[in-house]
Amino acid sequence: MAKLDLQLVHVASGEILAQTLEKPRTFIGRGIGLMGRASLRPGHGMLIDPCNGIHMLFMRFPIDALFLDRFDRVRKVYRRVPPWYGVVWLVWGAHKVVELPAGSLDPYGLPEVAAPPYRRAVLDALLDLLLPPRCGGCGRLGILYCDGCRRRTRRLEEPICRRCGAEVEHARSGCGCRARLRRLTRLRSAAAYEGPLEKALHRFKYEGRRPLARPLALLLAERLAVDGIAAEAITWVPLHERRRRSRGYNQAELLGRELARLCRLPVVGGLVRLRDTPPQVGLDRLRRQTNVAGAFRWQGPELARRSLLVVDDVATTGATLESCAGALKAAGAGAVIGFTVARVKL
Ligand SMILES: [Zn+2]
Ligand SMILES: [Zn+2]
Numbered sequence: 001m002a003k004l005d006l007q008l009v010h011v012a013s014g015e016i017l018a019q020t021l022e023k024p025r026t027f028i029g030r031g032i033g034l035m036g037r038a039s040l041r042p043g044h045g046m047l048i049d050p051c052n053g054i055h056m057l058f059m060r061f062p063i064d065a066l067f068l069d070r071f072d073r074v075r076k077v078y079r080r081v082p083p084w085y086g087v088v089w090l091v092w093g094a095h096k097v098v099e100l101p102a103g104s105l106d107p108y109g110l111p112e113v114a115a116p117p118y119r120r121a122v123l124d125a126l127l128d129l130l131l132p133p134r135c136g137g138c139g140r141l142g143i144l145y146c147d148g149c150r151r152r153t154r155r156l157e158e159p160i161c162r163r164c165g166a167e168v169e170h171a172r173s174g175c176g177c178r179a180r181l182r183r184l185t186r187l188r189s190a191a192a193y194e195g196p197l198e199k200a201l202h203r204f205k206y207e208g209r210r211p212l213a214r215p216l217a218l219l220l221a222e223r224l225a226v227d228g229i230a231a232e233a234i235t236w237v238p239l240h241e242r243r244r245r246s247r248g249y250n251q252a253e254l255l256g257r258e259l260a261r262l263c264r265l266p267v268v269g270g271l272v273r274l275r276d277t278p279p280q281v282g283l284d285r286l287r288r289q290t291n292v293a294g295a296f297r298w299q300g301p302e303l304a305r306r307s308l309l310v311v312d313d314v315a316t317t318g319a320t321l322e323s324c325a326g327a328l329k330a331a332g333a334g335a336v337i338g339f340t341v342a343r344v345k346l
Contacts, residue, residue: 008045008098018100019043034059034099045100055097058086062102067094079105087122092133092142136203136212137196145215149196153219156189156343164318165189166343180289180317183325185307185335187318189343190223197342201313205251213251216341217258220311224263224339229309231337233268234260237312237324238296240276255341256311268308270300271324280316285346288319296324298331307335315340 008018020043024030030048034040039061057065061083067076075094080102132141137149159171165188168175181187191197197219204212223229236256244250253269260267275295280288310324321338328336 008100016043017104018045018098021045021047021098023047023049034063037061040099040101042101042104045098045104047096047098049096051095051097055089055091055094056086057081057089057099059083059099064100064102064105066098066100066105067091068096068098069093070095072096077105133211135196136200136209136215138199144211145196145200149200150215152195153197154192154194155223156191163187167192167345177318180285180319181322183329183336184318184322184338185325186229187315187321187338187340188223188227188229189315189340190219191342193314193342193344201342205313208248210249210254213254213258216313217255217262219341220255220259220339221262224259229337229339230307231265231309231335232306233266234309234311235268235271235300235328237310237320238271238273240273242276252312255313256309259309259311265309268300268303268306270298271296271310271327272299280320285317285319288317289322292320292323294323294326296327298327298333300331303328303332303334305332305334307337308333309337309339312338312340314342314344316344316346 008016008021022045024033024046030051033048034046035058037060040046040063055065055067057063057078059081063081065078065081066074067078069075070093076091133144134141135143135146135149137145137152140146140148156165156167159168160166161168161175161177163186164175164177164181164184165186166175166177193201200212200216203209204216234256236250236252238244238252239247239250257267259265273295274297277291277295280291283291308328310321310328312321315321315338318338321340325333325336325338
């Protein structure tokens with residue numbers, strides 16, 4: 001066992017997560033890891049490097065575990081893994097594991113979760129084994145949205161229309177959207193509807209690829225941070241009940257809930273779609289507007305001037321979101337900001 005003077009530093013805050021990391025050198029040492037220990041001092045941890053993507057956490061005391069990829073980026077975080085947990089995980093793309101005393105990761109807002117309930121963890125591990133994740137953009141095995149596709153996802157750039165968020169030629173007060181977007185306070189989209197993102201959104205919506213909600217909501221969260229958009233709660237564009245039942249889920253709701261989890265905002269549901277309006281695809285601007293006019297109603301809790309983000313997967317003219325904003329305002333909402341993963345260029 002080599003006592004290395006390795007430190008684990010949280011890049012965003014510069015704080016040291018662990019003063020000392022031990023690194024077992026032999027295959028058996030890596031396999032045993034912390035199993036022989038009765039406890040671990042605060043600030044101390046174990047670095048299992050390399051590991052082979054299959055992990056079993058089987059300790060006498062609770063730990064936090066970080067799974068890192070080849071470039072030391074965090075792939076998965078498990079907090080407070082209970083003693084003798086022992087579930088075998090397959091973490092795709094993980095090349096190292098750092099094991100720390102339970103609670104070490106609490107102050108750092110890292111983007112995961114307590115260790116899932118035992119039965120779900122076993123199920124997840126089995127599912128990953130049977131149905132390994134595939135990139136929604138290019139189909140690559142082992143990840144939901146790969147680095148290459150992330151790089152080729154074109155984020156919308158300035159100058160954008162302050163009101164509707166569309167890319168415009170010159171920065172100026174508006175793009176002429178004011179007349180048709182009256183009730184939406186603002187509309188923002190993360191990226192252009194093209195390339196790998198278009199493919200991923202299509203698979204997310206029409207091929208039942210629900211887990212894509214995670215990487216797609218991450219694009220929303222990034223945009224939220226870049227634009228400094230603030231709201232008190234998150235809701236989503238509803239599907240008509242008949243369509244939701246035939247699809248099995250509402251893609252906008254999955255995105256909204258995932259975004260809420262990422263940025264720790266409450267969700268509030270209650271928008272309903274009164275008419276099963278025909279798809280907007282292929283309609284011109286005016287028809288889109290009349291197609292969805294009065295199609296929504298709020299049937300949720302009191303909104304009491306709260307500001308809301310309304311999440312959807314794709315926006316074109318913003319007519320659907322404008323109609324939702326109308327229903328929300330009529331029910332007493334404060335500012336209503338439409339927020340979509342992608343924007344179709346008109
Ligand atoms: Zn890809
Ligand atoms: Zn505009």
